[in-house]
Amino acid sequence: MAAPDLERRSKEEMRLLTLGGHVGFDSLPDQLVSKSISQGFSFNILCVGETGIGKSTLMNTLFNTIFETEESGHYETCVRLRPRTYDLQESNVHLKLTIVDAVGFGDQINKDERPIVDYIDTQFENYLQEELKIQRSLFDYHDTRIHVCLYFITPTGHSLKSLDLVTMKKLDSKVNIIPIIAKADTISKSELHKFKNKIMSELDKNGVQIYQFPTDDEAVAEINAVMNAHLPFAVVGSADEVKVGNKLVRARQYPWGIVQVENESHCDFVKLREMLIRVNMEDLREQTHSRHYELYRRHKLEEMGFQDTAAESKPISLQETYETRRKEFLCELQKKEEEMRQMFVNKVKETELELKEKEKELHERFETLKRTHQEEKRKVEEKRQQLEEEKLAFNRRKAAVEAMQAQAFQATSQQPLRRDKDKKKTSGWSSIYSVTIS
Numbered sequence: 001m002a003a004p005d006l007e008r009r010s011k012e013e014m015r016l017l018t019l020g021g022h023v024g025f026d027s028l029p030d031q032l033v034s035k036s037i038s039q040g041f042s043f044n045i046l047c048v049g050e051t052g053i054g055k056s057t058l059m060n061t062l063f064n065t066i067f068e069t070e071e072s073g074h075y076e077t078c079v080r081l082r083p084r085t086y087d088l089q090e091s092n093v094h095l096k097l098t099i100v101d102a103v104g105f106g107d108q109i110n111k112d113e114r115p116i117v118d119y120i121d122t123q124f125e126n127y128l129q130e131e132l133k134i135q136r137s138l139f140d141y142h143d144t145r146i147h148v149c150l151y152f153i154t155p156t157g158h159s160l161k162s163l164d165l166v167t168m169k170k171l172d173s174k175v176n177i178i179p180i181i182a183k184a185d186t187i188s189k190s191e192l193h194k195f196k197n198k199i200m201s202e203l204d205k206n207g208v209q210i211y212q213f214p215t216d217d218e219a220v221a222e223i224n225a226v227m228n229a230h231l232p233f234a235v236v237g238s239a240d241e242v243k244v245g246n247k248l249v250r251a252r253q254y255p256w257g258i259v260q261v262e263n264e265s266h267c268d269f270v271k272l273r274e275m276l277i278r279v280n281m282e283d284l285r286e287q288t289h290s291r292h293y294e295l296y297r298r299h300k301l302e303e304m305g306f307q308d309t310a311a312e313s314k315p316i317s318l319q320e321t322y323e324t325r326r327k328e329f330l331c332e333l334q335k336k337e338e339e340m341r342q343m344f345v346n347k348v349k350e351t352e353l354e355l356k357e358k359e360k361e362l363h364e365r366f367e368t369l370k371r372t373h374q375e376e377k378r379k380v381e382e383k384r385q386q387l388e389e390e391k392l393a394f395n396r397r398k399a400a401v402e403a404m405q406a407q408a409f410q411a412t413s414q415q416p417l418r419r420d421k422d423k424k425k426t427s428g429w430s431s432i433y434s435v436t437i438s
């Protein structure tokens with residue numbers, strides 16, 4: 001049966017019954033409230049604005065307390081996000097408030113909005129990882145996803161800086177942006193009106209989506225619609241309390257007069273506090289989860305290959321997608337393994353061939369060396385034989401000479417008187433001797 005048919009049938013089958021008496025499920029909203037109260041709430045604010053624009057002062061004024069803070073220098077080497085978490089309590093409601101400062105933003109060359117985008121994504125990723133765990137503990141998970149980004153605009157009275165437009169454009173799909181004109185006491189009433197219009201038209205022209213207070217809930221539709229028309233809020237912050245009449249009020253005192261933070265004819269601080277904290281805090285949390293986180297989650301799961309529908313818009317379950325992806329992955333793995341194996345075999349073959357070449361080369365070199373050696377050995381042998389023969393000849397001649405010398409000596413010693421005759425003979429021997437020697 002087709003899905004719309006099923007839906008129609010189930011609607012037809014649902015019958016409205018009247019109860020005979022009080023059952024008690026009308027206490028469900030109260031049960032929800034008491035459960036939420038015991039669980040506590042978390043709310044995370046990201047403050048983006050140039051150094052010294054009044055971020056910390058405004059936070060202190062908004063929550064009527066003094067948060068620990070330290071001034072940032074103008075010489076930060078890069079933009080860094082500094083989160084600080086506080087436990088606040090009002091009546092019996094506990095609020096875990098995290099204020100994240102984008103330190104170094106807009107200062108000289110540190111104009112990069114990337115660290116801010118990365119920070120927001122990291123908080124989404126942490127939540128997604130917790131959701132995907134087998135054993136989840138979302139009940140007591142400290143949700144650090146940014147619920148609102150207060151974007152502090154410098155009160156120049158001219159127009160938005162391109163940095164503001166670029167940053168807000170990058171952030172608008174990731175976080176609820178509420179733009180505010182900071183230090184609004186430094187801009188005149190008529191200039192402020194024009195400045196607000198200019199900002200809104202510039203945001204509109206550049207397609208920047210800022211947070212719109214919801215108008216679908218009847219209880220707050222009217223006030224939210226009015227407040228949407230007042231955006232961006234022009235705010236003044238102050239840590240001082242000044243006596244006006246006989247009342248102490250939060251204000252900034254100047255030589256020419258006093259700017260009262262909570263006076264609606266002086267600035268929009270009260271409007272901001274009403275909208276941000278008293279009326280729309282839950283909607284900001286809800287929008288963060290259902291719109292911005294949902295978008296991040298969808299992209300992330302799609303990136304991982306998960307889909308709700310397969311080809312021809314056929315619904316596909318997570319299990320099926322997982323199985324398909326697993327098979328694809330295994331196939332890919334097998335292919336990679338085969339490629340690696342083939343690569344290894346080729347490499348071994350190449351190395352073997354190289355080794356054989358080298359062996360052949362070495363063998364040839366050995367043969368050449370062997371031949372050279374044998375040749376030299378033969379030559380040396382010939383030389384040796386020649387020398388041997390020469391030695392023998394020399395020895396023979398030497399022996400002959402010695403024999404002749406001995407005979408001559410013998411003859412000389414036996415006939416001493418026949419000198420003349422012998423002289424002739426001796427000279428004859430000498431001549432023989434000299435002939436033999438030569």
Ligand code: GTP
Pocket residue numbers: 050051052053054055056057058070071072073101182183184185186235236237238252
């Ligand atoms: P870093 O955290 O160092 O970037 O500064 P910050 O943006 O937190 O500014 P901070 O609140 O420390 O204020 C800086 C100076 O601006 C202080 O002297 C404040 O008194 C002053 N200031 C804050 N808010 C306002 C305002 O609404 N109007 C005027 N005129 N001055 C303000």
Ligand code: MG
Pocket residue numbers: 055056057069070071072101
């Ligand atoms: Mg500060």
